[in-house]
Amino acid sequence: MSAYSDAGQMRRTHRLLAGILVLGLLLRLMHFAFILPTPFPRWALVADQTDMHVFWQWAHRIIAGDWLGRDTYHPYFRWMQQMDTLDNWHARWGGKEIFHQAPLYPYALAGLLAIRNSPSFVILIQLLVGALQPLVLFFLGRRLFDARVGLLAAALSAFYGPFVFYQSVLLRDWLPPILEPLILVMVLRAMDRPRWTAWVLAGFVMGIAVLTKETALLLGIITLGWVAARYRHAGREALRSLSWVVLGSLLCFSPLVARNILVGAPPLATSVQRSWIIIVGLVPDASPGGFSVPSAQARAIVNRSRGDTVAAFRETLRAYPDGVWGLARHQLRKLRTLVDPFEIPNNVNYYYGLERSPALSLSLGYGLIFPLGAAGLVLLLKTWPRPGLFYCYLAAALGSQLMTFVLARFRLAFIPVLILAGAYFCSRLLAMVRERQIPSVVGSLGLVAAIALAQQLWVPVGSIPMTLRTAEYDYSAKVYASDGRLDLAVAEMARLRSKAGLNPAYHDLMEEASVGIGNYQVRWAAQMTETGRWQEARAHALQAQEAYQAQSRFTLWSYNLAWLYLDLNDPGKAKAFFRQFLDREPDGPRADEARAALSELGD
Numbered sequence: 001m002s003a004y005s006d007a008g009q010m011r012r013t014h015r016l017l018a019g020i021l022v023l024g025l026l027l028r029l030m031h032f033a034f035i036l037p038t039p040f041p042r043w044a045l046v047a048d049q050t051d052m053h054v055f056w057q058w059a060h061r062i063i064a065g066d067w068l069g070r071d072t073y074h075p076y077f078r079w080m081q082q083m084d085t086l087d088n089w090h091a092r093w094g095g096k097e098i099f100h101q102a103p104l105y106p107y108a109l110a111g112l113l114a115i116r117n118s119p120s121f122v123i124l125i126q127l128l129v130g131a132l133q134p135l136v137l138f139f140l141g142r143r144l145f146d147a148r149v150g151l152l153a154a155a156l157s158a159f160y161g162p163f164v165f166y167q168s169v170l171l172r173d174w175l176p177p178i179l180e181p182l183i184l185v186m187v188l189r190a191m192d193r194p195r196w197t198a199w200v201l202a203g204f205v206m207g208i209a210v211l212t213k214e215t216a217l218l219l220g221i222i223t224l225g226w227v228a229a230r231y232r233h234a235g236r237e238a239l240r241s242l243s244w245v246v247l248g249s250l251l252c253f254s255p256l257v258a259r260n261i262l263v264g265a266p267p268l269a270t271s272v273q274r275s276w277i278i279i280v281g282l283v284p285d286a287s288p289g290g291f292s293v294p295s296a297q298a299r300a301i302v303n304r305s306r307g308d309t310v311a312a313f314r315e316t317l318r319a320y321p322d323g324v325w326g327l328a329r330h331q332l333r334k335l336r337t338l339v340d341p342f343e344i345p346n347n348v349n350y351y352y353g354l355e356r357s358p359a360l361s362l363s364l365g366y367g368l369i370f371p372l373g374a375a376g377l378v379l380l381l382k383t384w385p386r387p388g389l390f391y392c393y394l395a396a397a398l399g400s401q402l403m404t405f406v407l408a409r410f411r412l413a414f415i416p417v418l419i420l421a422g423a424y425f426c427s428r429l430l431a432m433v434r435e436r437q438i439p440s441v442v443g444s445l446g447l448v449a450a451i452a453l454a455q456q457l458w459v460p461v462g463s464i465p466m467t468l469r470t471a472e473y474d475y476s477a478k479v480y481a482s483d484g485r486l487d488l489a490v491a492e493m494a495r496l497r498s499k500a501g502l503n504p505a506y507h508d509l510m511e512e513a514s515v516g517i518g519n520y521q522v523r524w525a526a527q528m529t530e531t532g533r534w535q536e537a538r539a540h541a542l543q544a545q546e547a548y549q550a551q552s553r554f555t556l557w558s559y560n561l562a563w564l565y566l567d568l569n570d571p572g573k574a575k576a577f578f579r580q581f582l583d584r585e586p587d588g589p590r591a592d593e594a595r596a597a598l599s600e601l602g603d
Contacts, residue, residue, distance in 0.1 A: 009147075013147045013151065016151050017134075017135070017138055017150075017151060017154060020134055020138075020151065020154045020155050020158050021131065021132075021134055021135060021154075021158070023158060023159075024131050024133075024134050024157075024158030024159065025128075025131040027158070027159060027164060027359055027362065027363065028127040028128075028130060028131050028164055028167065028168075029127070030357075030358075030359035031127070031164050031165075031168060031357045031359040031360060032123065032124055032127055032168065033359075034356065034357040034358060034359055035123075035168060035353075035356060035357055036120060038356055038476065039475065039476040039478075039479030039480060040168070040353075040356060040476070041119045041120040041123050041168075042119055042120075042479045043169075043170075043348070043472075043475040043476075043479070044056040044119055044170040045119070045479070045482075046475055046478040046479055046482065047347070047471070047475045047478075049077050049078060050347040050348075051101075051171055051347055052169065052170045052171055052347055052348070053075075054073075054075045054100070054101075055105060055106050055109055055170050055171070055172070056109075056119075056170060057073065057075075058073040058100075058106040058109075058110075059106050059107075059109040059110040059113055060110075060113070061073050062106065062107060062110035063110050063113060063114055068259050068262060068263060069097075069099060069103070069259065069263065070263050072096055072097050072098070072099065072100070072263070072265075073100060074086070074089070074090070074093075074096065074100045074272075075100065076089075083294070083299065084299075092302050092303060093272035094266070094269070094272065095264075095265060095266075097260075097263045097264050097265035098260075098265045098266065098269045098271065098272050099265075099269070099270065099271045099272070100271060100272055100273070101172075101271045101272075101273055102172075102210070102211050102212055102213055102214050102270045102271050102273075103211065103256065103270070103271070104208065104211040104212045105172035105175065105212055109122060109170065112125055119170060122170065123167075123168045123169075123170070126167045126168065126174065127164070127167050127168055129167075129178075130163065130164070130167035130174060130178070131158075132178070133157050133158075133163065133177065133178045134153075134154035134155070134157045134158040135154065136178055136181050136182050136185060137150070137153040137154055137156075137157045137181055137416060137419060137420065138150040138151060138153060138154040139185045140153070140181045140184055140185050140188075140416075140420065141153035141154070141420055141423055141424075143184075143185065143188045143189075144184075144188075144387045144389065144390050144420065145387065145420075145423075145424055145427070146427070148427045148430075149420070149423045149424050149427045150423075151423075152422075152423035152426045152427055153419050153420050153422075153423035155423075156364065156369065156372075156419045156422060156423060157177075157415075157416070157419050159362075159363050159364050160363060160364050160365075160369060160415065160419070161350070161354070161360045161363030161364060161365055162343060162350055162365075162366070162408060162412060162415070163177065163412065163415070164359070164360060164363060165348075165350050165353040165357075165360060166348075166409055166412060168353075169347075169348050171347060171348070171409060172212060172213060173213075173409040173410065173412050173413075174412065175212045175213070176209065176212065176213050176215070176216060176412065176413040177412050177413055177415055177416050179205065179208060179209035179212055179216065180209055180216055180219050180393075180396075180397075180413060180416070181393075181416050182205055182209075183202065183205050183206050183209055183216070183219060183220065183223060184223065184389060184393060186198070186201055186202035186205045186206075187202045187223055187227060187245075187389075188389065189202070190202045190241070191227070191230070194237075194241070196240075196244045199241050199244030199245050199248065200244050200245070200247055200248035200251070201248060202245055202248060203244065203245035203246060203247060203248020203249040203250075203251075203252070204248040204249065204251060204252045205248075206220045206223075206245065206248070206249050206252075207248065207249040207250075207251070207252025207253050208252055210249075210253075210270065211252065211253070211256065211270065213413075214270055214271060214273060215400040215403070215404075215413065218396045218399055218400055218403075219392075219393065219396035219397070219400070220249075222392045222395060222396045223389070223392060223393075223396075224242060224245060225392075226388060226389055226392045227241060227242060227245075228242060229388075230388075253268070256268075256270065277403070277404045278309065278312050278313060278316065278403055278404070279294075279298050279301050279302055279305070279312050279315075279316055280294050280298055280404075280405065281334075281403060281404040281405040282313070282316045282327065282330070282403070283295065283297050283298045283301065283316055283319055284297070284319055284320050284326060284330065285297055285298075286298070286330070286405060287405065288330070288333040288334035288336070288337040288405065288406060289334070289337035289340070289344050289405065289406040289407070290344050290346065290405065290406070290407065291346055291405060291407065297319060301315045301316055301319065331402050334401075334402055334405070334406060335402065336459055337406045338401055338402075338406050338411065338414070339370060339455055339459045340406075340455070340459050340460050341365070341366050341367040341370070341455055341456060341459075341460075342460065342467075343366065343408035343411075344406060344407050344408050344411075345407075345408060345469060345471075346407040346408065346409060346410075347409065348409075348471075348472065349467075349469055349471065349472050350408055351467040351468065352469075352472040352473075366411075366415075367452070367455065367456065368452075369415065369418050369419060369422060370418060370451070370455055371448045371449075371451040371452040371455060372418070372421075372422030372425055372426065372448060373417070373418025373419065373420075373421040373422040373425075374418075374421070374451045375421075375422075375425045375444065375447045375448045375451060376418075376420075376421030376422050376423070376424045376425035376426075376428075377394075377421045378447060379424065379425055379428055379444075380421060380424060390417075390420065393416075393417055393420075394417050397413060397414045397416075397417045398414070398417075400413060400414075401413070401414050425444070425448075428444070429441065429444050429445075432444065466505070466506070468496075468499055468500060468503075468506055468509060469509065470496065470509055470512045470513070470516075473492050473493060473495065473496040473513070473516070474493075474516065476489075476492045477489040477490075477492040477493055477516060477520065480492060481520065481523065484527075486520050486523055486524040486527060487524065489520045490517055490520045490521060490524065493513050493516035493517045493520060494513070494517055496509065496512075496513040496516070497510055497513035497514060497517065500513055510550075510551075511550070511551035511552065511553055511554070512551075514547045514548065514550040514551040515547075515548070515551055515554045515557070517543075517544075517547040518544045518545075518547035518548040518554075518557055518560070519544075519560070521540045521541070521543045521544035521547060522540075522541070522544045522560050522561070522564050524540045525537040525538075525540035525541045525544065525564055525567075525568075526564060526567060528540060529567045529568060534568065537567075537568060538568060541561065541564055541565065541568060544557075544560075544561065544564070545557075545561055548560075548561070555581070555584045555585055555588075556581070556585075556590070558577040558578075558580040558581040558584065559577070559578070559581040559590055559594060561573075561577045562574045562575075562576075562577035562578040562581060562594070562597070563597075565577065566597070571601050574597075574601065575598060575601050578594045578597055578598050578601075579598070581594050582594050582595065582598075
């Protein structure tokens with residue numbers, strides 16, 4: 001009877017898991033269907049100040065034949081140009097030959113683009129791979145706790161909105177929440193089936209995770225420490241298991257080591273980012289949340305550490321007048337930012353995704369996952385020190401977050417820990433309901449409510465979060481403009497202006513949108529003149545003028561209109577706008593051009 005009961009329970013578990021996977025896949029396919037007709041998939045082509053563009057350019061350089069990265073790709077963003085020369089940046093990083101970021105994602109991206117050179121194709125593949133994420137968390141939840149926790153963890157991950165959103169963007173941040181839990185699954189599997197192949201495979205997965213994002217190294221080290229502790233009474237077995245894990249990792253790293261030796265980089269160097277990110281995230285004047293241009297203090301530490309991670313941490317700690325206590329206060333502020341429900345944008349904005357994809361409105365958000373996870377962590381305290389590997393995962397995930405700075409896309413790696421804890425809470429709550437433990441049910445729900453209120457009302461440290469920003473509308477408008485659809489580019493910026501106009505806090509965005517409308521109207525009018533549609537061109541010129549006049553900061557608008565009216569064979573208006581521009585910027589970089597144009601017009 002027991003065997004039949006176990007078999008029946010297993011079949012029900014498998015059916016429920018299959019249903020969760022199918023629903024998670026449908027959610028991702030719905031999201032893909034909503035974003036496919038929009039410029040969203042092609043943002044990486046035009047957003048040249050983002051990591052999306054870095055990966056796109058890097059992958060195409062690989063496809064072009066530089067498979068070893070001899071001409072190692074490094075971006076040179078505007079904020080970097082304002083700080084120093086590219087050669088000096090190379091010196092700070094420890095050499096041009098070191099990869100800019102961990103190389104696995106751009107090489108995988110290059111492989112996909114070699115099959116089909118389409119960002120939409122890559123995004124579809126990422127979403128299909130992302131649909132397997134619930135499977136990983138099911139296996140981990142089942143091994144750490146039980147099958148019910150595994151199913152609940154699978155369900156929460158299948159419907160977590162930011163997972164879906166970032167799986168549809170050309171960034172690597174969607175991969176660590178899959179690969180890092182997979183490390184733990186493979187280690188637990190190897191402990192259940194102590195064969196050398198299982199340990200080698202666990203090490204190989206660990207290597208893949210580190211080659212995807214360097215922060216996985218901390219989880220790998222802590223996990224190996226846990227394995228050693230479990231085998232502390234069997235030293236030979238511990239040494240043998242850890243040796244196989246190291247071998248698996250070295251097998252994974254061997255192509256990187258060979259490449260580094262061939263191009264003259266340090267053999268085990270994965271990227272230039274490790275020490276740099278630590279410094280930018282830990283210096284005393286760093287913001288706990290969001291990326292900002294490195295301060296003079298951060299740049300000085302980077303120059304002194306010269307790419308050495310240990311030296312970077314030591315120099316950063318010295319920058320605190322009160323030493324470790326000052327660093328601790330900074331980390332507490334960062335921890336508070338980590339709890340904040342606001343999804344801090346960087347490269348892309350999750351809230352724009354919510355606007356363009358109704359599928360995301362069906363998903364779960366951080367405002368629910370964190371209270372459930374925090375409540376689960378409270379309940380898990382009663383089980384201390386079991387399950388030990390879960391606490392190792394929590395420590396590694398939290399440590400990785402606190403070493404850098406908090407962003408929505410960086411926080412993704414922390415979410416699986418919260419999902420596992422939240423699934424444990426939900427499992428215990430269901431057990432309490434089934435057993436009619438009414439006081440315990442009320443107390444547990446009250447705990448979640450209290451955490452949620454604190455998260456929403458007490459934790460946020462700033463003013464009302466800015467869920468709207470210009471960047472995503474600008475990316476979309478640029479894509480439309482590159483297609484020659486200037487009408488849609490204007491409409492995109494008009495949509496931004498309309499939304500910004502609903503909130504006085506977005507006044508600056510409203511002005512930026514007005515400038516964007518004016519710029520695209522000018523280009524649209526110029527396009528009309530090329531085809532001889534003069535009447536329509538003049539109408540767009542008037543609309544551009546109206547949009548420009550709705551803002552006060554951008555002074556080049558009169559310069560733009562002057563040249564447009566020259567194209568429209570209206571020298572009188574051209575001269576008037578040139579004069580207006582010179583009144584505003586008599587010594588500006590384009591002043592000489594404006595004077596020369598006026599001279600040719602006989603003014």
